[in-house]
Amino acid sequence: xxxxxxxxxxxxxxSSVKFSSxxxxxxxxxxxxxxxxxxxxxTLRSENTLPQNAIVSKPSPLELLKTSSADRYxxxxxxxxxxxxxxxxxxxxxxxxxxxxEAQWPxxxxxxxxxxxxxxxxxxxxxxxxxxxxxxxxxHRGVREVTDWISKLSGVSVPEICKHQILLYNKDATxxxxxxxxxxxxxxxxEGQILSQVKQVVKSGQGVPGFDRKISGLFKQAISVGKRxxxxxxxxxxxxxxxxxAVELALMKCSKSSFDNDRVLVIxxxxxxxxxxxxxxxxxxxxxxxxxxxxxxxxxxRQELKDIDIVxxxxxxxxxxxxxxxxxxxxxxxxxPLFSKENVQMLSPVGQGVRRxxxxxxxxxxxxxPGVSELESALVYNVDDLREVVxxxxxxxxxxxxEARGIIQEELNxxxxxxxxxxxxxxxxxxxxxxxxxxxxxxxxxxxxxxxxVSKEHKEAMYALSMGIVNKLLHGPMQHLRCDGNDNNSxxxxxxxxxxxxxxxDLETEISLMEEKIRVxxxxxxx
Numbered sequence: 001x002x003x004x005x006x007x008x009x010x011x012x013x014x015s016s017v018k019f020s021s022x023x024x025x026x027x028x029x030x031x032x033x034x035x036x037x038x039x040x041x042x043t044l045r046s047e048n049t050l051p052q053n054a055i056v057s058k059p060s061p062l063e064l065l066k067t068s069s070a071d072r073y074x075x076x077x078x079x080x081x082x083x084x085x086x087x088x089x090x091x092x093x094x095x096x097x098x099x100x101x102e103a104q105w106p107x108x109x110x111x112x113x114x115x116x117x118x119x120x121x122x123x124x125x126x127x128x129x130x131x132x133x134x135x136x137x138x139x140h141r142g143v144r145e146v147t148d149w150i151s152k153l154s155g156v157s158v159p160e161i162c163k164h165q166i167l168l169y170n171k172d173a174t175x176x177x178x179x180x181x182x183x184x185x186x187x188x189x190x191e192g193q194i195l196s197q198v199k200q201v202v203k204s205g206q207g208v209p210g211f212d213r214k215i216s217g218l219f220k221q222a223i224s225v226g227k228r229x230x231x232x233x234x235x236x237x238x239x240x241x242x243x244x245x246a247v248e249l250a251l252m253k254c255s256k257s258s259f260d261n262d263r264v265l266v267i268x269x270x271x272x273x274x275x276x277x278x279x280x281x282x283x284x285x286x287x288x289x290x291x292x293x294x295x296x297x298x299x300x301x302r303q304e305l306k307d308i309d310i311v312x313x314x315x316x317x318x319x320x321x322x323x324x325x326x327x328x329x330x331x332x333x334x335x336x337p338l339f340s341k342e343n344v345q346m347l348s349p350v351g352q353g354v355r356r357x358x359x360x361x362x363x364x365x366x367x368x369x370p371g372v373s374e375l376e377s378a379l380v381y382n383v384d385d386l387r388e389v390v391x392x393x394x395x396x397x398x399x400x401x402x403e404a405r406g407i408i409q410e411e412l413n414x415x416x417x418x419x420x421x422x423x424x425x426x427x428x429x430x431x432x433x434x435x436x437x438x439x440x441x442x443x444x445x446x447x448x449x450x451x452x453x454v455s456k457e458h459k460e461a462m463y464a465l466s467m468g469i470v471n472k473l474l475h476g477p478m479q480h481l482r483c484d485g486n487d488n489n490s491x492x493x494x495x496x497x498x499x500x501x502x503x504x505x506d507l508e509t510e511i512s513l514m515e516e517k518i519r520v521x522x523x524x525x526x527x
Contacts (some may be wrong), residue, residue, distance in 0.1 A: 057397030060201040078119060078461050079139045080419075082173040083146050083165060084131030087187050090164035095366035098154045098161075101333060102200065106208045107131075113210030119216040122205055124180070126197050127242065127272075127364040127383050128187055130168070133177065138243040139169060141236035174218060174415055178408045181226035183235060184401055187383070188245055188390050190235035193271070193350065198412075203515045217418065225411045235400040244333075245359045245386040247283055250327055252389070253379060257286030266290045267318060268332035269297040274364060275300055276329050280307050289325065307467060308329040308474060323347045327358045330367035341371035344378055420495060424481045427498045430507040431468045431477065439470050475500060 029333050080185045085095050099107055105123045112121035120135035132150070136142025147165075151158045152520055169178050181198045183190040202219050212306040222252030251257065264285050266276055269292040280288060287309040290298050298312040303304045313321050318338065330338060339359065342457065343359060361368040366382055442467050447454060453464075480497045501507065 002484060005281070016301050022433075023052060026348075030206070051403050078167070079136050079142070080133070080170050080173050080214065081136050081139065081142060081146075082131055082133050082168045082176055083143060084124075085161075085164050086129035086131065086166060087096065087384065088185075089166055090383050092364065092366060093370075094156070094164055095128075095130060095426065096149060097156055098130045099364050100153075101335070102204060103203070105204045109205060109208050109210045110148065112146065112198040115142075115149065116302070117141040117145055121210050122201050122215045122219060123203055124197065126194065127362060128194075128201060131180075132216065133173065133215060135212075143167065159503075171412065175408065175412055177218060177222045178225045178411060179405075182229040182378055182404050182408060183226070184229075184408075187386060188241055190230075191241045193232070193241055193243075195223065195230070197272070198222055198226065214422070217481070218415070221411060221415050221471070225408060229404040229407050231519075233400045233403045235404055240420040241275060242362055242383065243272055244279040245389040246276060246329060246362050247382055248389045249386060250256065250329070250358060250360050251283065253381070254327070260286065260329070261286040263324060263326045264288040265328045267328065267330045267367065268292060268363070269301060270331065271327075272331035274301055276331060277305070277308075277310070281305055281328075287311070290311055291315055291321055319343055322357075325357070326350050328360070330359065330361045331363050332367055334363070335365055336365055337365075337369040338367045339372055341375065344372045345375055347377075349377070352486050354459060357427065365491045374470075391502045424494060424498045425506060427502060428478065429483055431481075431501060431505065432474065434505055435470055435474060439466050481522070 003061065020152065037422075072084075080492060086096060089143070100123055102125070103281070104124070108123050109121045112118050112132065118134050119137055121498055122133045122435045124131045124133070132146060134142060134146060136146075147158055147161060154161075156523055162198045166176070177198075179185045181195055183192065183194055186194050197217060202216065205216065227465070251259070254262070256262075259280055262285070264287075266280070266288055268288075269290055273292075274297075277288065277290065285308075289311045290301070291313045292298055293315050295312045295314075299312060302308075302310050310342060322344075332338065344357075347357065356377055356379045359372065361380065361382045362382065368380050368382075370380075371380050422457075446462070447459065477497075481494060483502070
């Protein structure tokens, strides 16, 4: 009797591709793997019966794994994913372990894009959040690779990260970034500094391999959303920032309305430190000491606040300055604590009328070691303690937040339309290549029939004629495969046209673009 044998040559992926456990696939003699050819062909007597002595050659588990994986790659679209922690999901102790300095963002993008299933990437790391945005060729593989990468970088276990992480896909991930840029996801609703930080992501990503079309477009759109929300809703008017909330918190804990008589020390003269200094000035502080690595930034602040006595001290004199201060604000990018329990314990007592020295630490990682709060001579507050200050302010701008979400929805629709319109690009390329192969082949046949009796001028004229015919024939289909993404109806028509073209010319039978991308990345990683 005829034997039924399965050949898997048409569907196998490279041997380097790893697959899930074979136990998840059906162990059935009637299962026909995707794209496998059956040789030799045999005619069965009925749909459900085989000849009595027929020998059925069942595909091996490995073949089932390979063909099933190939099918998943063919059907799965690339996804925009955000993975990370923020002030709403994780305590400061966790966030500081995962924080990534801005100077390292370009390197991190390249490391992430070296992972097998990550095509594009960006990093947003602030005092309130560490979020990684990626375009993944496979959702669950991409998430697993990025989570493992975060775990190795931070030393935090994967289960612990998953316990606190945010994980959003596609439209939800896009909406999240738009809300972040608009200040809706901030501890301080409507605060403006986060928009500057989103802009910095784009600035630091310029020219970096992996900060490409989709991720770059996502962040640029987020910046537009942030600007539009602030312009049309005035959500930031009257709002507090992290820096001003830190100053307000210090006043609350000191039971005062101003800093006119306090000895104030600010450590760090970067963006956050500068804002702290400005808010201290607004609360009556006329003299303060600023500790920084260099005097250049301090001099720039002096030029803006000419009526304020700002004394510069180098970082080497920090402990001496702290010994003479009652209230200390820290906002540096130091990766290790500036104040330990031991050196704070050795500081001289605070001034007359002040019972405990107050530390307000708005840095991530923290500049003040947690153990300092155990001392009777010190009070320590960090960014997670600012909730007390901003609660009332947040309620006042609830209506503006609702208006902002309406704007975000409009912008989200535009971005989704743009992303969907990118689907037509591979079809356009495939169709052009298909038509060009026909044109070149037919022109070659024509020239060969003329047996070389064609002058150079005639060849050029024939070539121009063939190109002209092709371009005119392509004009209509190409016009119906393009849209600006602003009209959802036209986008729907474009996508339907794309699918129709794929069916008519069998363009989908070519190797999937996603499968090819994964193959190339895996080959590179093996070199």
